[in-house]
Amino acid sequence: MESSQQQDQKQPSSIGQAIKQQVLKAWQPVPTINSTIILFAILSVYFLSMGIVLNVYSGEINQQSFRYDAYCQGYPVCEFPIALDTDYKAPIYFYYQLDNFYQNQRRYITSKSVEQLSGQQGLGVGDLSTCYPVITNGQMGKNLSINATPLSSNDPAIPCGLIAQSYFNDTFNITYEVNDEVTNVTVSNEGIAWPTDLGLYANTNISQQWLNVTDERFIVWMRVAAMPNFRKLWGIINQDLQQGRYTIVIENNYNSSAYGGKKFIVFSTTNQFGGKNEFLSVAYICVGVASSLVTIAFCLKKYFSRVDHKKL
Structure with a gap:
């Protein structure tokens, strides 16, 4: 009795045997007209x-874009007049657009330190080889921290790498005039980065950092673009904008002429399917x-x- 049971256990199942012999029944649809x-x-x-x-x-x-690099060329600060051709309902998404900037270059993409950006402390120059060729404050061209503490040129730059070095640093202040009174338009930088990215960034020591890595505008910049012409979200306007003329005071810090590029600002609304x-x-x-x-x-x-x- 025991021997027959052992023999039955040794015999493969019919399904297993069919799989091994590749004789399982298969259904193949036969298309008809x-x-x-x-x-x-x-x-x-x-x-x-x-x-x-x-x-x-x-x-x-509603969407409008305005090129401003040619208008502001040679001016560190310029007043850029624009005209919105229709009413914009909040929320309004305010983008900057760069043309002919290749963020998808292999050396550029890998030039950062994930450990440093996540807030890991005690990282020396030797631990930041992935940031090559921009590892130290001297190579980054920074000598002051966020709180104006002097930085040593031989110390690690926080953050380091080519992506951080090329960080877009133009700023925009939008105003409009009603009854001879100038009113500012608030552009918020909260909620512009992907929620999944926010947890990947943390400061290490403000007195040793030349930039706040938890700034959402920096986080948006660090997510590199796939194409040479791209837009990145700079802020959200949580108020309606009426059709008419506006003035944008631009701190023209970012040099796009060095690589033959162009700079734009873009106003856009969205719907259920996005932009x-x-x-x-x-x-x-x-x-x-x-x-x-x-x-x-x-x-x-x-x-x-x-x-x-x-x-x-």
């Missing part, structure tokens, strides 16, 4: 409807049209096949 027509008809309806919806929603988004994105709606519509053409082709094929069959 009717199922193909139904499939492509569903795809065409879905993509066309989504494309139209996205296009309508994208058209409702203005005409490409996505066009892509959906193109796929929907292509699916419709395939559906029509198969319908014609089915029709002529029936005609030929009747003739026979």
Whole structure:
């Protein structure tokens, strides 16, 4: 009795044997002309409807961009006049845009210290090889900390690396005039960074840092862009802006002419699908049209096949 049970345990199961012998039954769909027509008809309806919806929603988004580097060239501070051509409802997203800046270069992307940015203390120059070629305060070109404490040129720069060195440091102050009274527009830098990124940054020692690494504008800059022309969020305006003329006082610190670039500021609203994105709606519509053409082709094929069959 025991020997027969042991033999039964040694025998592989039918499923296991079928897997090893690769003889499991498989279901393979056999497409027919009717199922193909139904499939492509569903795809065409879905993509066309989504494309139209996205296009309508994208058209409702207000967005304007203004190039200011040529206007402010040679001036450390300049007053840049703009005109909003429509009313903007809060929240309004205020971006800066850089053209011809390649943040996707391999050496640039890796030039930072994750340990340093996370607040780890006691890191010396020898521990920051990933920040090459910008490791020390001297290489970073900084001699004062955030609280104006002198920095040694041979000490590690906090933060170090090429990404931190090229940090976008232009500032913007938006004002408008009503009844001969100048009013400031508050641009908040809270909530502009990804929530997942906020926990990755921590200060080590303010008296040894040339920059506050928990500043959300710095955190946004550290998430490198994939393309040479990109926008990054500088702040959020939590008040409505009326159509009209505004003045932006710009501290023109960032040198874009060194790499042949351009600088813009962008005002934009959003909707349930995010910011203005005409490409996505066009892509959906193109796929929907292509699916419709395939559906029509198969319908014609089915029709002529029936005609030929009747003739026979």
